[in-house]
Amino acid sequence: MGNLFDRLFKKKSTRYLSLLLVLLPFLLLTGFFGYRTVDSIKNIVPGESGSVAKKDTEDIEDYDYHLRHNATDLQKELFKELDELLAQDPQDELAIAESIAKNYIADFYTWTNKEGQYDVGGMYYVFSDSRPNIYYQARDSYYHYLSSYIEEYGQENLLEVTSVEVETSGPANEFTDVFGRTYPAWYVRVRYTYADHPNFPIGEYYTVMNITVVKRDNGRFEIAQAYGDN
Amino acid sequence: MNKRDIIQKKEPAAAPRNVKKENNILLIIAAILTVLSHIGLIVMILWSYRYYNLSKETFIGGLMxxxxxxxIMDIIFLIASRYRDSLLKVVNIVLAVMLMVGTFGASYYLKTINKVVDDITENSGTEQYQTISVVFATHQDNKNITKLSDLNGKDVGVLQSFSADKITASSLGQEKLSKEGISPNYVMYKSTNDLFLALAAKEVDAAIFQQGYRTQFSNEDGYEEYVEQVVDIDSFEEKVQVADNKSADLNLADNPFNILLIGLAPEASGGGLPDAIIVASVNPRTMTVSMVSIARDSYVPIPCYGGSKNKINDTGADRACLMESVSSLLDKDIDLYMEVNFKGLVSIIDALGGIWIESPVEFVGQDSSAQRGTYTMKIYEGGQWVDGEHALAFARERKRMPNGDFDRQQHQKEVIIEIVKGLLNLRDVNKAVEVMKIAGENFSTNLSLKQMTDVFNLLINATNYNGIPTFDTIDIQQLRITGYPSWFYSYSMRLPLWIYRLYNGSIAETQAKIEDVLGQYNLKTIKQDPNFKFFAEYNYVRGPLYSETFNEAQEHEPMPAFVAKLTNMTYAEALAWAAENGVSLNVTFIPAGSPEYVASDDGWVVAQSVRYGALVSEYPVVGITVMGEPMSEEDKVPNFVGGRLSDAQSWANANGITLNITWQETDDPALTNTIISQSASPGSDKRNITTMDVQVYHGPYIVKDLVRGMDYQTAVATLNSVGINVTEGASVVDDGVKPGVYWSPDVAYSGGTVTATFYSCSEGKAWNADSGVCEVKAEPTPDPGQECANNGGVWDGSNCHYHNYQQIEYVDSTCTEEGHITYKCDGCDASYSEAIGVKTEGCNPGQEGGGEGGDNEGGNGE
Structure with missing residues (x-):
């Protein structure tokens, strides 16, 4: 060992090179951990808009749609479909509207990958100006007892949308928001099914939804209305 | 070459002595610094390890x-020490210095932070302690009592103990006196109020209080002067054990919990009193927080006082008592608390450099001092950057906000969020340390460091969910327990006390809300709407989280007659109060021109001999001092009761006083315009009033008699003049009623209303009194020369000629050169312009006039 040491470092001509080689792994480790440390500190400070969930994995950046990190297979499939449709030129707007509706249904009405009451799905697809409003409406109603359901039944035994199909779709009347702004709109009627979980009263839940999708000035497609048949 | 040469050639030249010495010095320095940097690292790890849970990733990453x-430094040192390499030694030294500076520097800040954290979390753990500050006080007149030993043999008032186990200021004070061999006579009192009054009244020589009694009584009207008469002679603090904290080991990141948030009013001349009392129920599983505000004047049972009711903030500085009272009120376990002094909050905001607020209105708020009425904080409408005092004034303002208490709660939430944002965005380490120090001095809790990091991590993990703005992920719901203002008379304090009685329904509603937030419900009994719809064109409005009122009978205790705040009254008002309460006033005037006279107080009571709240039954005579001249006879308000309104009106007009008249009906017309009552007491000073309310009788009016013979407009004016209003009713035609205006009802009172109905005959019809109906008018056959038709026609015996029909008989049938011809109109209506029978009209000169007809305006009236 001593001979090896001398061989590497005794001669000044080889000393520094040998030293660099020996230190290199530690330097790389320092850089690696340093980057991770700075990154984790950034995550402690919440962003102003908080528009990007740090737990999201994929996104369609130009359109600010994001796929959650624990997406179901159906959600991944539908998200990929949306990505492809948005990349087309020219865009098939009706097809995009249908895809938006399906993505919303697959995310909002699936509970098996949700952490609790506060983890409301589908929010990236709803009308962005009303997003906090719709979020709280969902928390006060549909998602209100989710945390307790998770505790009672187990997350994996809750609602999961397994298929979403478009029944009808087409252009709709222009949509006017609360500020009087108008947007082109499409209606999409979707039918969807849930995975079978015997302990959970799935039968009470809707499987058909009427959705109005609008196109915003920034090119984003958002859901302005969603309602069942009654 | 021989062997010797080879051997000689192998010997290297010896290093110069100074280079060798320099290397050794560098080596020693490098060695010392290397060791020191190791020490620095170890110290830093030991002092920072407690914050591991705050962010494991950051901690491990930084450590690595x-x-x-x-x-790296050690390897370099190893090589540098083994081989004489000055360069490597220098590199080693630089690296060691950097590490040393970094680690020791961090350790310095960590030491400060750790001290603060230790101070804040001093009370964490199952065993709970509270520092009780004990004060020995005496009356200022007791000049011979200046130290504890002077209490020997004296009467010392103490609070009665309701529990043998409970350690109070009284028990601690007695213990101290006993230890020092001092034996006073203890006199028991049931409440701090009784004890204080006893001392103020010199019933006892001294008393033992808990710190904060001065602030408590300074805030009660009428007690300020007594507080000034009481002086403290000694004080000490002792930490005592109170009820255990059963939630000491609770994992707050996973389990719902209740925590009591206490905002202390800043210390005036003693300890702080709870000014804001909020029960926060936190459920980390749903990211929901409910914050229930309890008004500090809430009148609730206080377990520490044996269950007797009192204002909840009368628990004073006894935090354990306050927590027990709130737990009992809501029937919920509350073991955790967080206490902040408002002044500390102000300092933290100032240390952060201020915060941004948005105010819906402009107003002037109160500063953080304990001085009442120090309204000096101007807040503008709209967004603005404010310092700590202004932020606090904004967060506390309720009265001038459009939505009152609701706005205040929203603003408190906004201020808290802005403070947290400011803290999280701190980049300046020195500032962060400064904030920590302020927090340490003004903030206390029984949460452990682990529990605080659990809550902190909860806050961080709550962010960034599905495109929802950061702080909206945590659903903070603000409620309050509602009630109604009431009074009760404290016989011990001899003071009417304003209290806030809570609705039982509100307490129950709050309990249910807390259970909902904490997830304490049976899922099987929940009926949830299984579906969801939304419409972005409408804004979802969350229903009210709590009810403002309840359909409950309100409880108000009967109040005895007590001495009012006469110094808030004018002399006239004081006289009126005295008359109403059967109190005699001994009045002293400070006339204009005397040294004590103040013009702005003229006519006002400036002093009273008996304090506000004292029982009238105990003080039938009250002395008052009035600024200004005594009243002359002319200054006195006459007694108009029973007299005529006109007399009162004349007097009022002469004295520039407005009479506000309200009417009272009477069936006796003779009483009409008689005054029943007057607001200004007879004999009171007219100089102090600008209006006087009088109640006046009015008898009934027979409407048709009142307006007989008047046309409609005049009739309406007449009715209005006596206070009767008129509404126009229907217009009825041909109804079998004689045309005219009919009034209903026939009898009316001032202040009442009558309806006018108009009856008429349609055109072409006339009322026939005999038949009692409107009939078509039959044209009468007039005598020749008499009027016929309705247009002034003249009957010639067979025909009706219009009035301008001329039976021309020319006076002079020749048209004059001037163009006039004169003729006589025989039978013309007198209403026809010229004098009867003579008319002049234009003609062509030379024209002959005559015959019948002429220049008719109308035709033949047949």
Whole structure:
């Protein structure tokens, strides 16, 4: 060992090179951990808009749609479909509207990958100006007892949308928001099914939804209305 | 070459002595610094390890960076020490210095932070302690009592103990006196109020209080002067054990919990009193927080006082008592607390450089001092950057906000969020340390460091969910327990006390809300709407979280007659109060021109001999001092009761006083315009009033008699003049009623209303009194020369000629050169312009006039 040491470092001509080689792994480790440390500190400070969930994995950046990190297979499939449709030129707007509706249904009405009451799905697809409003409406109603359901039944035994199909779709009347702004709109009627979980009263839940999708000035497609048949 | 040469050639030249010495010095320095940097690292790890849970990733990452740098430094040192390499030694020294500076510097800040954290979390753990500050006080007139030993043999008032186990200021004070061999006579009192009054009244020589009694009584009207008469002679603090904290080991990141948030009013001349009392129920599983505000004047049972009711903030500085009272009120376990002094909050905001607020209105708020009425904080409408005092004034303002208490709660939430944002965005380490120090001095809790990091991590993990703005992920719901203002008379304090009685329904509603937030419900009984719809064109409005009122009978205790705040009254008002309460006033005037006279107080009571709240039954005579001249006879308000309104009106007009008249009906017309009552007491000073309310009788009016013979407009004016209003009713035609205006009802009172109905005959019809109906008018056959038709026609015996029909008989049938011809109109209506029978009209000169007809305006009236 001593001979090896001398061989590497005794001669000044080889000393520094040998030293660099020996230190290199530690330097790389320092850089690696340093980057991770700075990154984790950034995550402690919440962003102003908080528009990007740090737990999201994929996104369609130009359109600010994001796929959650624990997406179901159906959600991944539908998200990929949306990505492809948005990349087309020219865009098939009706097809995009249908895809938006399906993505919303697959995310909002699936509970098996949700952490609790506060983890409301589908929010990236709803009308962005009303997003906090719709979020709280969902928390006060549909998602209100989710945390307790998770505790009672187990997350994996809750609602999961397994298929979403478009029944009808087409252009709709222009949509006017609360500020009087108008947007082109499409209606999409979707039918969807849930995975079978015997302990959970799935039968009470809707499987058909009427959705109005609008196109915003920034090119984003958002859901302005969603309602069942009654 | 021989062997010797080879051997000689192998010997290297010896290093110069100064280079060798320099290398040795560098080596020693490098060695020392290397060791020191190792020490620095170890110290830093030991002092920072407690914050591991705050962010494991950051902690491990940072640690690994330092460890790698230390390993690099050690390798360099190893090589530099083994081989004489000055360069490497220098590199080693530089690296060691950097690491040393970094680790020791961090350790310095950590030491400060750790001290603060230790101060804040001093009370964490199952065993709970509270520092009780004990004060020995005496009356200022007791000049011979200046120290504890002077209490020997004296009467010392103490609070009665309701529990043998409970340690109070009284029990601690007695213990101290006993230890020092001092034996006073203890006199028991049931409440701090009784004790204080006893001392103020010199019933006892001294008393033992808990710190904060001065602030408590300074805030009660009428007690300020007594507080000034009481002086403290000694005080001490002792930490005592109170009820255990059963939630000491609770994992707050996973389990719902209740925590009591206490905002202390800043210390005036003693300890702080709870000014804001909020029960926060936190459910980390749903990211929901409910914050229930309890008004500090809430009148509730206080377990520490044996269950007797009192204002909840009368628990004073006894935090354990306050927590027990709130737990009992809501029937919920509350073991955790967080206490902040408002002044500390102001300092933290100032240390952060201020915060941004948005105010819906402009107003002037109160500063953080304990001085009442110090309204000096101007807040503008709209967004603005404010310092700590202004932020606090904004967060506390309720009265001038459009939505009152609701706005205040929203603003408190906004201020808290802005403070948290400011803290999280701090980049200046020195500032962060400064904030920590302020927090340490003004903030206390029984949460452990682990529990605080659990809550902190909860806050961080709550962010960034599905495109929802950061702080909206945590659903903070603000409620309050509602009630109604009431009074009760404290016989011990001899003071009417304003209290806030809570609705039982509100307490129950709050309990249910807390259970909902904490998830304490049976899922099987929940009926949830299984579906969801939304419409972005409408804004979802969350229903009210709590009810403002309840359909409950309100409880108000009967109040005895007590001495009012006469110094808030004018002399006239004081006289009126005295008359109403059967109190005699001994009045002293400070006339204009005397040294004590103040013009702005003229006519006002400036002093009273008996304090506000004292029982009238005990003080039938009250002395008052009035600024200004005594009243003359002319200054006195006459007694108009029973007299005529006109007399009162004349007097009022002469004295520039407005009479506000309200009417009272009477069936006796003779009483009409008689005054029943007057607001200004007879004999009171007219100089102090600008209006006087009088109640006046009015008898009934027979409407048709009142307006007989008047046309409609005049009739309406007449009715209005006596206070009767008129509404126009229907217009009825041909109804079998004689045309005219009919009034209903026939009898009316001032202040009442009558309806006018108009009856008429349609055109072409006339009322026939005999038949009692409107009939078509039959044209009468007039005598020749008499009027016929309705247009002034003249009957010639067979025909009706219009009035301008001329039976021309020319006076002079020749048209004059001037163009006039004169003729006589025989039978013309007198209403026809010229004098009867003579008319002049234009003609063509030379024209002959005559015959019948002429220049008719109308035709033949047949």
């Amino acid at each position: 960076v330092l460890v790698c740098l230390v390993i």
